[in-house]
Amino acid sequence: MKRWIHGFLWVPLLWLVASAALAQAPLAERHAGRGTSCQGCHSSAAPAAGAEVASAICQTCHGDYLSLRQRTARYGKDNPHGNHLGEVDCTVCHRGHSRSESYCKSCHQDLTHAME
Amino acid sequence: MPWNNPVEKTMSEFRNTRRGFIKGAIASGFAVAGAAHAAPTPVPAKWDEEFDVVVVGSGAAGSAAALRSVELGLSVVLLEKLPVTGGSSTICNGGTAWAGTDMQKARGIVDSEQLFVDEMMKVGNGINERPLVEAYVANGLETYQWLKALGVEFRDVTTGAGMSVPRQHLVVPPQMLKTLNDKAKAKGAKFVLRTAAERLVRDDKGRVIGVRAKRGSQVIHYRARKGVVMAAGGFARSKELLRRFAPAVENALVLSGLGNAGDGTRMAWAAGADLVDLPYIKATFGFHPVTKTSAFVFYNGAIIVNKNGDRFTDESKPYKLLGDDALAQKDGIGFQVYDSKIRAVAQKDLLANTDVIEGKGELFSAPTLGELAQKIGVPADRLENAVRSYNEGIAKKADAFGRTSLSAGGGQPVAITQAPFYAFASTAVLLSTYCGPRINTRAQVLDVFGEVIAGLYAAGEGSGGVHGAAYMSGSSLGKGLVFGRLAAQAMAAK
Numbered sequence: 001m002k003r004w005i006h007g008f009l010w011v012p013l014l015w016l017v018a019s020a021a022l023a024q025a026p027l028a029e030r031h032a033g034r035g036t037s038c039q040g041c042h043s044s045a046a047p048a049a050g051a052e053v054a055s056a057i058c059q060t061c062h063g064d065y066l067s068l069r070q071r072t073a074r075y076g077k078d079n080p081h082g083n084h085l086g087e088v089d090c091t092v093c094h095r096g097h098s099r100s101e102s103y104c105k106s107c108h109q110d111l112t113h114a115m116e
Numbered sequence: 117m118p119w120n121n122p123v124e125k126t127m128s129e130f131r132n133t134r135r136g137f138i139k140g141a142i143a144s145g146f147a148v149a150g151a152a153h154a155a156p157t158p159v160p161a162k163w164d165e166e167f168d169v170v171v172v173g174s175g176a177a178g179s180a181a182a183l184r185s186v187e188l189g190l191s192v193v194l195l196e197k198l199p200v201t202g203g204s205s206t207i208c209n210g211g212t213a214w215a216g217t218d219m220q221k222a223r224g225i226v227d228s229e230q231l232f233v234d235e236m237m238k239v240g241n242g243i244n245e246r247p248l249v250e251a252y253v254a255n256g257l258e259t260y261q262w263l264k265a266l267g268v269e270f271r272d273v274t275t276g277a278g279m280s281v282p283r284q285h286l287v288v289p290p291q292m293l294k295t296l297n298d299k300a301k302a303k304g305a306k307f308v309l310r311t312a313a314e315r316l317v318r319d320d321k322g323r324v325i326g327v328r329a330k331r332g333s334q335v336i337h338y339r340a341r342k343g344v345v346m347a348a349g350g351f352a353r354s355k356e357l358l359r360r361f362a363p364a365v366e367n368a369l370v371l372s373g374l375g376n377a378g379d380g381t382r383m384a385w386a387a388g389a390d391l392v393d394l395p396y397i398k399a400t401f402g403f404h405p406v407t408k409t410s411a412f413v414f415y416n417g418a419i420i421v422n423k424n425g426d427r428f429t430d431e432s433k434p435y436k437l438l439g440d441d442a443l444a445q446k447d448g449i450g451f452q453v454y455d456s457k458i459r460a461v462a463q464k465d466l467l468a469n470t471d472v473i474e475g476k477g478e479l480f481s482a483p484t485l486g487e488l489a490q491k492i493g494v495p496a497d498r499l500e501n502a503v504r505s506y507n508e509g510i511a512k513k514a515d516a517f518g519r520t521s522l523s524a525g526g527g528q529p530v531a532i533t534q535a536p537f538y539a540f541a542s543t544a545v546l547l548s549t550y551c552g553p554r555i556n557t558r559a560q561v562l563d564v565f566g567e568v569i570a571g572l573y574a575a576g577e578g579s580g581g582v583h584g585a586a587y588m589s590g591s592s593l594g595k596g597l598v599f600g601r602l603a604a605q606a607m608a609a610k
Binding site: 050077085086088089103 | 199200201202206207289290293294309332371374472
């Protein structure tokens, strides 16, 4: 009986902790954690709500589409940076202040793209 | 005062009886509905932005219209509803149909504009409009050369539906669109994404003078001094419009661009546009239901059998007509069945290559037809019979379904005899709705009386009249490019 109770308590608890650890903080926080201020992406230190970041800004540090394509070459034909949508704006998938999601999944629900 | 309103007074009298209550409820429904009546979109007191040309949609048609406009000295804004560009064009196979090109000549392919026009009319069953087909073909070679000169890469020329000679010139769609869009932006064209055109704005003479659009919650009025090009695709993603116009394909797998919800169709329709070719919306046969990729091995000699192991059609028909036939079979499935001779040829045809299907484990092969039948789950004796009869039909020149060619009268059917034998499942998918606002040879939209709606142009999937009952491979992407370019030229000439 005790074994059942422990099973129902600790297994879900461990699962919750593991999920929390694996879940990614939004990009803005991760950039800030590595010393990039708001101004590093936005043109002002106090950006207005809804401010957008141009892909050219991301690319000054993270490289152009060709180098990104090589970086994610492991996906083969399902390369998020080399596919039939062409050069999609970075922030379509990589969102600063909310959860990042692969746009490819809008049609290809079976894909698993690990978002960095 | 409620009694001042004649509808409400009547309502209250009606409510005295039970039948009256229901009548009253209906009457009050009309009163509520009457409050929001259709009216022309108001012309704004001030336009937020002004251009010569407003293009709605960023597929091939919109991209061609935008670039050609700036080449001719017009200012352009292109509005795209989605956060990505390209529409259906960027995800399609990349076939563009042209006749008389250098690529054809280099391969010894004998073609002519006359043959091209005649075949397009035949594929369209004569329901398409000959002047439009002639305009597409007559401006085709120049458009092809324009694309090449811009740096668009053409990989190969292949066979396709509705053509007796290879006429489908393959581009890599994202490369083509990037070439067009980068050049347009370099010449000053403005591209705005996540901005949905919602209504056309017309002046008191009925001329289209701009677009009302929305970005998030912000309303933006764009003035179009010369014209608006509606290049927003069709309505394959709108279950509502499919149910109304093409119930047979309402539940087909849809592979169209995500934005094709009929926005452009509705905006033009509301402005008085005639809508043509709607009854002929069809799904395209030759796609694997799981990988969602296509391989048209039947145009290289494969036969198609249903889940019973029986052939059910003449495989040389255009693949939209094959789509009708396939959707009538059990589960909408047709297996493409062929031998290693046919496979060798098909593997070299970019549009019949099965590497992707094979990569996902969906291509089956076996040393005998009986074993192949087992692998795909059809009765062995019926599959063997289907192939035997087909081969006999070739020898006697009397096929049970009337097949005399590989595709549209071109090529010779070959007997299926050489092991190993191959098969994979195929179904029909809805790629696009090749119909909609009627245009003339200058890409101007026509109203229901055949008169030009001033200031409104349409091109690409969001226009009707070029295809008719079915469509020739490569002619959809091709016509989008041609009429997008023609729209720009018509506006510049005014």
